[in-house]
Every structure is written in structure tokens, then in C-alpha cells.
Amino acid sequence: MKVLIVGGGGREHAIVYKVAQSPKVEKIYCAPGNAGISELAECVPIGAMEFDRLADFAEEKKIDLTVVGMDDPLIGGIVDVFEARGLRVFGPRKNAAIIEGSKAFSKELMKKYGIPTAAYETFTDPDKALAYLETAKMPIVLKASGPALGKGVLICQNLEEAKAGVREIMVERHFGDSGNEMVIEEFLTGREVSVLSFVDGKTIRIMSSAQDHKRAKDGDQGLNTGGMGNFSPSPFYTDEVDKFCREHVYQKTVDAMAAEGRPFKGVIFFGLILTPDGPKVLEYNCRFGDPEAQVVLPRMKNDIIDVFNACIDGTLDQVKLEFIDDACVTVILASDGYPVKYEKGFPIRGLEKFKGKKGYYVFHSGTKFDADGNVVTNGGRVLGVTALGKTLQEARANAYAATEWIDFQNKYMRHDIGKSIDEA
Template structure:
């Protein structure tokens, strides 16, 4: 069969790597892809938001399955476009992708169906938001309602910071139209855990847990980013937590979406906070997390195409989803200055060091192929992932592998998964 993957980041490279292992797949295309994806797929010069061109390409090339990696096209309704033309596609329809596309929608959904989450209020006027913040407890969290590349969340410790945050999101429109509506949320404390799941509209099967590191600098300092690294599984995601989430969060979300006439098929991502009062939902995403996909997919035993087809056909119950009994850590190599200003076009060397090394991966995110070789083309450049028998071993392997890659403005956090060392030493 022929498969088309839509997207250009590390997540899509991880998906392409898994698809390439499928016994059912003869040919992979990726639109637009990147320099790393080109090693396993034919990259097509069509942007992820060129919906009509993507549908036309899939039809003209008799694509058997299209996998949508990114959030923007999902929220824009790309799945609906494919289905209208009778094309097989993996991902939620527009009316279901809203669970990520609007934080106000997802918070209202959780409130209506009693799914544990932080207390909140939503505002479509900066004046009303500012008046509310005058009487709020601090710290407090401000979230742009729409898609903001994982950066539209501000943690404010004082009223002054909150006022500045309202200006940034709603008046200065730093996150564009995502800031037309503002969600103000109570600040929760605890461990963050990410749990990805496959969904077929009725049934849900969760994957192994992971934990992302959003802040740009060591010690969880600096600005929010799209993710600076991750590890899987999370030692903080215990059986007790899993049992609670299965009962009150996972299936409850699927049932809530179905009750609203928004059956969810595809990947549903649960961002959880393990609070003193139990697990609560921080956010939903309607696709694989990035970089969570880079540690979860390498550990999955199943044929990814078989699982996705089961989701599309409403037969997820027939799948015995399995993961390796090991661990994986991903360290993002970024361009110095990310997520603000950074240079592009810098030559990258060392890819050959990964050849023939089982359990080591270098997933391309912001790269470009040129006549002189592969160069940087974004803030998050590469995701270096390594597996190990334990999280401690996987972490050591991942950091060892970061030394195999070089570019002049290479930047990374040096504490990805550091918390796991203490847990495993106890």
C-alpha cells in the first residue's frame, strides 16, 4: 500500500520511521517532509495547510492511507476534505479536532461531563479579564484559546505579570488569532505526565506514558517552547494513577465527545497534572505530541498501520496494543536563541554516527537538504532519542548520542529526565 504523511517535524519523522517498518507498506510520501524524512519517504513540495492540493495529490497518486501529523490542518478540517473525496485518512474530523483547537471548548466539555481539571474562566474581552484578575489568587495561568505552537501559556506570579500577559495575548496578539479568547486557569502543582491514545470514535487504548520538558532552560526556567525533550515511561504514572484515569478521564472524554456528536477518531493526547487531589487534565491535543512521539513510537511493538486502520474501521477493540519493557529518552538539539531569535542555514555534521546503531535515533525537526549537506532550518533542529533497559540507562545513552551531532549554534537542556535519577536510586 501507499501512505502519505502530512507534516514536516520530528513527530512526522517518528511516524514515518514506524510506518516504514510496516509489512503492509510499499511506498511512503511526506508533504512537505524534511531532510531526515527523505531517507524513508519521498518528500512532496506541498504545505501542510494546502488542503486542496493534498487531497488532489492523494487522489491522483492512489494513496491508500493518509496520516495527518500536525494540529493546524486537523483543526482546519483536512480529514473532512479527504473523506468527502472517498479517501482513507487517519485523524479526527474538524468537529472533533476542536478539542485541541479551542481551550475554551475543552474546558467547557470537562466541566459539563465532570472530567477532573483546573478551575477556570473564559473571557473574550481584555477589560473583563483584567477585572477578574484583580480579585484572583496567584500564581495563575493564562492560556490563549487557540493553537499557538505550544507557546500560548503564561504562568503569572503577580497581578502585574497577569496584566502584562493579557496585553501580550489579547491586545498585542503575540499568538495571533489564538488570543481572541482567553482562558484564565487556577495554577496546579504536581508532576506532569503525557499519555497518548488511539481512538476509534467509541473505544480508546492508551499508549505508554511520557513526560515532556517545555521550558527552554535547565531547571525548568526560561520561556515555554514546543518541547525540549522527553522520556518514557514516567515513573510517576503508577497503576493507581492509570486506574483512576481509565475510570474518570480517558473513556469519559470519549463518551463526552460522542454525546456531543463529535466522535473522536485518531490520536488523543492527554496532558495530565498529578495533583494532591488526584490526576487532572491540563490539556488535550488531537494528534501525537512532539517530542513525545519520538520516545513512545520507538517502544511500540505493534504495526502502526494496522492500529491506525483499526481506528478508522471502528475495530480498535481487536488490537492488543503492546510496548517494549524498556525506556527511551529524547533530547532536543535546538538553535541557540530558540524560541526567540536564532540563525538558520548552519551545516550539521555527524549523522553517520547513528548508522547501524540499534536503539539510537536522530529525528529531524528543523532541517533542510542543500548542495552542501543538511543545514539547520528551525528552532528545534533534531531530536536525539535512545533506548535503554531503564530510564537512567536510556538517559545516559541519549546524552552520549547528542555528542555525535555537531552544528555551531547547537543548544540543548542538560537535565532532560533528571528527576528520574532520584526516583530510581530510592
């Protein structure tokens, strides 16, 4: 079969890698792809938001299955466009992708159906938001309601910071239209854990847990990013936590979306926080996380094509997800200055050292070929250096050792990815 992957980052590289393992697949295309993806798939110069051009391409090439990796096209309705043209596609329709597209919607959904989450208020008027803050307990969390590449969340320690945050989101529009509406949320304490799941509209299958590192600098300092590293499984996601979430979060979310007339088919990403009062949902995403996909998919035993098809066909109840016991760690190599300002176009050296190295992967996030055919940096997050190990500590040591194989000007990374596993 022929498969088209939509997107061009580390998440899509991990999906392409997993799809390439399926004996059912003879040809992979990726739009727009990147330099690393081009080793496994034919990259097509079509943007992820060019829905009609992508659908035309799928018809022309007789694509059997399209997999949408990115959030923006899902939220924008790419699945509806493909389905209207009779094309087989994996991902939620627009009316279901709202679970990520609007934090205000997802908070209301959790409130209505009794899914544990932080107390909150929503605002479309910055003056009313500022007035509310005068009586709110600090610290407090401000969230742009729309998608913001994982960066539209501000944790404010005092009233002055919170007021500045309202201006940043709603007045100065640092996150564009995503700040038309804002959620103000109580600040929760606890470890954060990411849990990915496959959903077919009624049945949910949970993947292995993972744990992200959002802040740009060591010790969880600096600005929020799209993610600076990840590990799987999370030792803090215990059997007790899993049991609670299966009873009070996972299936309840799937059932809630169906009850709202928005049946969800695709991947739901549950962003959890393990508070002293029990697990609560921080956020939903409507797709694989990035870099979560880079640590979860290398551990997955199943043929991912079978799982995609089961989600589309509503037969996920017949699938048993399986993962290897080995742990996995990803360390993001970024351009110094990310997520604010950084330079691009620097040659990347050492990529060939990963070839033939079992248990080691390098997933490309922001790369391209220059005029001479060399791989160069082309983004804030450049590469996800990933390694397996029998334990999380071993996987972490392997991943950091592999980061030394790669060199480029302005190379930057955190040095404490997975350090918290020693506390488990």
C-alpha cells in the first residue's frame, strides 16, 4: 500500500519510521517532510495547510492511507476535506479536533462530564480578565485558548506577572488569534505525565506513558518550548495512577466527545498532572505529541498500520497494544536562542554515525538540504537524539552519549533530561 504522512517535524519522522516497518507498506510520501524523513519517504513540496493540493496529490498517486501528524491541519479540518473526497485518512474530524483547538471547549467538557481538572474561568475581554485577577490566588496559570505550538501557557507567580501575561496574550497578541479567548486556571503542583492513546470513536487503547521537559533551560528554567526532551515509560505513572485514569479520565473523555456529537477517531494525548489530590487533566491534544512520539513509537511492537486502520474502521476493541520492556529517552538538539530568536542554515555533522546502530535513532525536527545537498539546520528544534536502554538510566546515558556524535554551530541542549527518574 501507499501511505502519505502530513507534516515535517520530529513527530512525523517517528511516524514515518514506524510506518516503514510495516510489511504492508510499499511506498511512503511525506508532505512537506525534511532532510531526515527523505531517507525513508519521498518528500513532496506541499504545505500541511494546503488541504486541496494534498487531496489532489492523494488522488493522483492513489494513496491508500493518509496520516496527519500535525495539530494545525487537524484543527483546520483536513480530515473532513479528505473524507468528502472519499480518501482514507487517519485523524479526528474538525469538530473533534476542537478538543485541542479550544482550551475553553476542553475545560467546559471536563467540567460537564466530571473529568478531574484544575478550577478555571474563561475570558474574551482583557479588562474582565484583569479584574478577575485582583481577587485570584497566586501563583496562577494563563492559557491562550487556541493552539500555540505548546508555548501559549504562562505560569505567573504574582499579580504583576499575571497582569503582564494578560496583556501579552490578549492585547499584544504574542500568540496571534489563539489569544482571542483565554483560560485562567488554578496553579496545580505535582509531576506532569503524558499519556498517548488510540481512539476509534468508542474504544480507547492506551499507549505507554512518557514525560516531557517543556522549559528551555536546565532545572526547568527559561521559557516554555515545544519540548526539549522526553522519556518513556514514566516511573511516576504507577498502576494506581493508571487505574484511576482508566476509571475517571480516559473512557469518560471518549464517551463525552461521542455524547457531544463529536466522535473522536485518532490519537488523544492526555497531559496529566499528579497532584496530592490525585491525577488531573492539564490539557488534551488531538495528535501524537512531539517529542513524545519519538520515545513511544520506538517501543511499540504492533504494526502501526493495523492500529490506524482499526481506529478508522471502529474495530480497535480487537487490538491489543504491546510495547517492549526497554526504556527510551530523547534529547532535543536545538538552535541556541530557541524559542525566541535563533539562526538557521548551519551544516550538521555526524548523522552518519547513527546508521546501523541498533537502539539509537536521530529524528529530524528542523532540517533541510542546502544547495549543495548538505543537511543544515532549519528550525529551533533541530534533532531528537533517541536511544533505548534496559533501564531509564541506561537509556538516558545512551542518548546523551549519542548527542556527542552530532555537531553544528549554535548547538544547544538541556543536560538534565530524565534526571528526575533517579527520584522515582
